[in-house]
Amino acid sequence: MQDVIKTTTEFVKKTLENAEAGHDWFHIERVYKTALTINHAEKGDELIVALAALLHDIADPKFNNGNEELGPQVAEDFLKSIYVSEDVIRQVKLIIQNMSFKNSFDNQSFTSKEMEIVQDADRLDAIGAIGIARAFTYGGFKNRVLYDPSILPEQHQNKESYKNTSAPTINHFYEKLLLLKDMMNTTEGKRIALERHNFMLLYLDHFYAEWEGK
16 A cells, blocks of 8 residues: 555656645645544545545646546546556545535535545645635735725635636635535544634734734
8 A cells, every 4th residue: 555655646746746836745745644634533444545635636627727527537547557446446536526615516426434534634724824825825826816895705606606706815715715614524624624714713803904004
């Protein structure tokens, strides 16, 4: 198993060496470590958890013209090339296809203990101190304003509305980040999320105070 993890790690590092800073190898590494931490309590299949965490953003649709099939296919092709079993590949591919926040707008037909673990780990990296940094990094990448009091947050009702938003970065807190605490699957994920959620609330209090010159 360790040889498979090592080879996969090297593949992901190479593939994402020029990725946007919020979705680069270091994001993958944090999700991988967090997934293993959660899995220690949840007792899922460690190989599936590890591979899904390492490969979950191997071809993020945001950076590939919205193509949601590319990532799962790249993951499948790579895992076949290193002779991972068909059952493990199938489960890893399903996790990658179903775990993203935008897919929560759909009626998901697949879930598993391993998906819940990796999904929690990925969502945890979107909140707290690093989540805040990633939000503004991506906002800068998309040339979005920090905040505009005249543009109110939306409550997106479908995937397309969420995907196509160009709202200020602060709006993203209300449209996604502050929602994630209540979307956690695992006991450990919920515990970690609460602390990170509260940190974001404190950050927003400071942001608005500073915005008003206080």
